[in-house]
Amino acid sequence: MKRREFIKISSIGLGGIALASSLYKWAPSDIFGQFLNDEVDEDTERIPTYCEICFWKCAGWIHKTADGRIKKITGNVDDPNCNGRLCPRGTGGVGMYYDEDRLTKPLIRTSDRGKDTFREASWDEALDYIAKRMREIADKYGPECTALFTHGSGGKYFGHLLNAFGSDNIGAPSYAQCRGPREVAFFTTFGSTIGSPEPTDIRDTKCLVLIGSHLGENMHNSQVQEMSDAIDHGASIITVDPRFSIAASKSKYWLPIKPATDIALLLSWIHVIIMEELYDKDYVAKRCHGFEELKQHVKDFTPEWAYGITTLEPQLIRDAAYEMAAAAPAVIVHPGRHVTWYGDDTQRMRAVAILNALLGSWGRRGGFFNPEIKHLPKYPAPPYPKPGKSWRDAFPGKFPLADSVLANGLCDATIPAPDRDCSFRTWIVNGTNLIETLPNRANTLKAIEELDLLVVIDTMPMEITGYADVVLPECTYIERYDEIREATQREGTLALRMPAAEPAGDSKPAYWMARELAIRLGLGDFFPHEKIEDLLDWQLNQVGSSLEEMQKIGVKKFKREYDDLYMRDSDEVTFNTNTGKIELYSTELANNGFDPMPVYTPHPEPPAGFYRLNYGRAPMHTFTRTSNNPNLTDLMDENTVWVNPKVAASWGLENDQYVKLQNQDGIISDFAVKVRVTERIRHDSVYMVHGFGHSNTRLSRAHGRGASDSQLITNVMVDPIMGGTGMRGNFVTFITNFEEA
Numbered sequence: 234m235k236r237r238e239f240i241k242i243s244s245i246g247l248g249g250i251a252l253a254s255s256l257y258k259w260a261p262s263d264i265f266g267q268f269l270n271d272e273v274d275e276d277t278e279r280i281p282t283y284c285e286i287c288f289w290k291c292a293g294w295i296h297k298t299a300d301g302r303i304k305k306i307t308g309n310v311d312d313p314n315c316n317g318r319l320c321p322r323g324t325g326g327v328g329m330y331y332d333e334d335r336l337t338k339p340l341i342r343t344s345d346r347g348k349d350t351f352r353e354a355s356w357d358e359a360l361d362y363i364a365k366r367m368r369e370i371a372d373k374y375g376p377e378c379t380a381l382f383t384h385g386s387g388g389k390y391f392g393h394l395l396n397a398f399g400s401d402n403i404g405a406p407s408y409a410q411c412r413g414p415r416e417v418a419f420f421t422t423f424g425s426t427i428g429s430p431e432p433t434d435i436r437d438t439k440c441l442v443l444i445g446s447h448l449g450e451n452m453h454n455s456q457v458q459e460m461s462d463a464i465d466h467g468a469s470i471i472t473v474d475p476r477f478s479i480a481a482s483k484s485k486y487w488l489p490i491k492p493a494t495d496i497a498l499l500l501s502w503i504h505v506i507i508m509e510e511l512y513d514k515d516y517v518a519k520r521c522h523g524f525e526e527l528k529q530h531v532k533d534f535t536p537e538w539a540y541g542i543t544t545l546e547p548q549l550i551r552d553a554a555y556e557m558a559a560a561a562p563a564v565i566v567h568p569g570r571h572v573t574w575y576g577d578d579t580q581r582m583r584a585v586a587i588l589n590a591l592l593g594s595w596g597r598r599g600g601f602f603n604p605e606i607k608h609l610p611k612y613p614a615p616p617y618p619k620p621g622k623s624w625r626d627a628f629p630g631k632f633p634l635a636d637s638v639l640a641n642g643l644c645d646a647t648i649p650a651p652d653r654d655c656s657f658r659t660w661i662v663n664g665t666n667l668i669e670t671l672p673n674r675a676n677t678l679k680a681i682e683e684l685d686l687l688v689v690i691d692t693m694p695m696e697i698t699g700y701a702d703v704v705l706p707e708c709t710y711i712e713r714y715d716e717i718r719e720a721t722q723r724e725g726t727l728a729l730r731m732p733a734a735e736p737a738g739d740s741k742p743a744y745w746m747a748r749e750l751a752i753r754l755g756l757g758d759f760f761p762h763e764k765i766e767d768l769l770d771w772q773l774n775q776v777g778s779s780l781e782e783m784q785k786i787g788v789k790k791f792k793r794e795y796d797d798l799y800m801r802d803s804d805e806v807t808f809n810t811n812t813g814k815i816e817l818y819s820t821e822l823a824n825n826g827f828d829p830m831p832v833y834t835p836h837p838e839p840p841a842g843f844y845r846l847n848y849g850r851a852p853m854h855t856f857t858r859t860s861n862n863p864n865l866t867d868l869m870d871e872n873t874v875w876v877n878p879k880v881a882a883s884w885g886l887e888n889d890q891y892v893k894l895q896n897q898d899g900i901i902s903d904f905a906v907k908v909r910v911t912e913r914i915r916h917d918s919v920y921m922v923h924g925f926g927h928s929n930t931r932l933s934r935a936h937g938r939g940a941s942d943s944q945l946i947t948n949v950m951v952d953p954i955m956g957g958t959g960m961r962g963n964f965v966t967f968i969t970n971f972e973e974a
């Protein structure tokens with residue numbers, strides 16, 4: 234196979250299982266085994282889909298009985314995102330279809346915002362109303378005063394609509410509340426973002442370092458499978474987590490770090506790797522910029538120095554560094570995913586990127602591979618009008634390296650301020666539960682109060698739908714076509730989602746809604762295909778496939794065009810950075826007035842009697858979107874607050890006792906949450922799974938079950954480099970005497 238002349242590692246451009254009945258027993262079969270069932274039963278037909286329960290988007294099959302019942306969903310063996318196995322949530326996706334609390338009619342608000350009082354409306358009435366209001370508001374304030382918040386498949390079509398309308402203010406919480414800092418950090422270091430799925434070569438790694446990345450609870454499918462296989466093949470895992478996570482239980486080294494001190498640990502690792510000459514000398518000499526500056530920068534950051542900050546024994550820090558170095562370059566210091574923690578997150582992620590560079594893992598087998606993506610062409614449409622202003626105008630000079638729209642920025646810029654040039658008047662919210670998703674709820678509600686129009690597209694009655702002027706019910710992924718999934722993987726892979734059932738009630742797919750709105754706004758030219766099938770077929774034809782073929786196979790793989798999954802030592806590589814090298818010293822950060830190399834700054838400590846609020850994932854749930862799912866509530870129907878035994882003793886707390894939590898700003902959780910006394914959390918923190926404590930009473934299973942971490946996240950530490958919202962600087966205390974709601 235030929236090789237590209239110039240390799241730029243992926244220049245995407247800046248721009249029913251309780252997780253194994255036993256926690257400590259963990260083989261792939263424990264987690265996925267019972268779901269590896271790709272067979273077609275005699276009485277069923279299989280319809281291709283990809284999962285919408287999270288953004289790994291595993292491709293699978295919906296099995297439907299002759300009488301039209303959706304029996305189960307299984308993985309597609311040809312899909313590298315899942316290898317034929319769905320995670321518990323994907324299997325439980327059927328519950329999303331059967332959930333009797335679903336939205337099935339367009340709704341128009343009848344009293345104050347937030348009171349959740351609606352009347353049913355016809356689609357014509359709802360869409361006519363939205364189009365008329367959008368126009369009126371745009372005539373007064375300009376089309377740019379329309380913002381779209383979106384997370385999920387339909388976003389493509391609503392995004393297209395918004396661009397056609399004259400606004401590019403399209404934000405997703407997966408940037409500034411999630412991956413943003415790592416994308417900017419890796420871009421400034423390697424000239425390439427990470428993207429999703431992450432191109433981590435876990436399959437072939439010898440050492441996987443997880444820094445607050447709780448794979449095994451964070452169930453990103455193929456990654457968890459590869460990690461499990463790697464362990465079976467003798468790879469070592471190093472986990473840095475203040476909590477004894479599932480991953481920690483599988484680790485050779487668990488570093489129970491004091492929260493908020495990771496940069497100190499990373500700097501001391503860099504110190505050891507450099508000072509003890511454990512770095513990849515050839516790789517660094519040939520490919521990296523700024524080694525001498527870095528060496529000088531870290532000279533005092535010894536493990537002894539880090540011990541005083543992180544509480545980790547110097548020998549443990551050294552041993553872990555030796556373990557990485559011994560495995561290099563087949564080592565991955567995992568970039569994580571939800572990395573918006575303390576406001577200095579881009580710099581922490583830079584330290585992660587630098588460590589990978591020193592170990593020579595970028596572009597190497599067992600480190601990071603060069604992903605391939607098969608892009609489908611966009612359908613030719615008229616050029617978009619050029620927006621007169623953007624969300625950026627509301628933040629002059631701020632967040633210079635933000636390469637995507639900040640969802641929190643759209644929210645902030647909705648609240649009028651004397652020094653601000655951009656106040657949004659219309660929000661379209663598709664598939665994101667902003668009330669629970671954005672930190673600082675009071676701010677979100679203040680912004681919502683300012684709006685002239687709030688349209689929410691969702692499948693379920695959620696906290697955000699309660700505030701809508703108009704709610705548009707989307708049918709579930711089981712009942713619709715969507716855009717073709719393009720996955721960044723070792724090979725280019727496309728996957729089809731098509732309907733296996735008629736939409737419930739009056740629910741409709743996003744494509745239909747976006748097109749109908751476009752027509753009403755006089756933008757029909759942008760949606761020339763009445764049927765999405767014709768659009769998908771046209772796109773597939775351009776890459777030698779067709780809708781008909783995809784309907785049969787579900788997943789199509791494309792051989793790599795070039796033999797450049799890994800870099801060869803002899804390859805001359807120009808990285809997409811200012812210097813063309815991997816930048817240990819970031820010229821881009823320096824040019825923008827930021828520290829060119831990561832610096833540790835202490836963060837506030839919990840006041841006496843308070844504990845740091847730590848949160849994360851459970852294997853059987855995704856954010857707030859699954860907490861009412863009948864299948865998944867069977868597995869877990871409320872969250873608990875993890876409390877260290879010493880702390881529990883000092884408060885007289887017992888297992889299974891309900892408490893309310895109060896944060897540093899006096900915010901008290903709406904609902905009580907069950908205490909789980911466990912050694913697995915440090916004494917300075919408590920932990921809970923995000924996604925519970927729903928206040929919408931229309932959620933018959935989820936309402937009032939458990940507590941919402943989001944409600945307690947009022948202190949937000951914003952990353953000055955790219956605007957990410959650090960959410961882990963909140964502290965809570967216990968209220969044991971409270972009135973039942």
Ligand SMILES: Nc1nc2c(c(=O)[nH]1)N[C@H]1C(S)=C(S)[C@@H](COP(=O)(O)OP(=O)(O)OC[C@H]3O[C@@H](n4cnc5c(=O)[nH]c(N)nc54)[C@H](O)[C@@H]3O)O[C@H]1N2
Nearest residue numbers: 384411571664665666670690691692695856857858923943
């Ligand atoms: N406190 C706190 N906040 C967080 C996080 C956290 O851990 N704690 N995590 C952050 C991270 S990493 C992320 S990525 C974001 C996630 O943020 P979101 O994507 O907003 O997460 P969800 O809470 O799942 O909200 C999804 C919404 O989409 C709806 N939905 C589900 N399927 C469909 C569909 O097919 N069509 C439509 N139209 N709607 C659908 C659901 O009913 C739900 O209302 O949250 C961020 N915010």
Ligand SMILES: Nc1nc2c(c(=O)[nH]1)N[C@H]1C(S)=C(S)[C@@H](COP(=O)(O)OP(=O)(O)OC[C@H]3O[C@@H](n4cnc5c(=O)[nH]c(N)nc54)[C@H](O)[C@@H]3O)O[C@H]1N2
Nearest residue numbers: 445446447451452476492493570571849851852854855856
């Ligand atoms: N089952 C399931 N899987 C999911 C999701 C889901 O909703 N459900 N969501 C997906 C999405 S969008 C994302 S972004 C990912 C998020 O998953 P990850 O990126 O893996 O995780 P985080 O939420 O950042 O991290 C949670 C872990 O960080 C630890 N932690 C807390 N504070 C600190 C600290 O100061 N230092 C260190 N080193 N560790 C700390 C916590 O104890 C916890 O174990 O999960 C994805 N996978």
Ligand code: SF4
Nearest residue numbers: 284287290291320323
């Ligand atoms: S990881 Fe699980 S929930 Fe996410 S897409 Fe895959 S099967 Fe669905």
Ligand SMILES: [Mo]
Nearest residue numbers: 407411570571
């Ligand atoms: Mo995320």
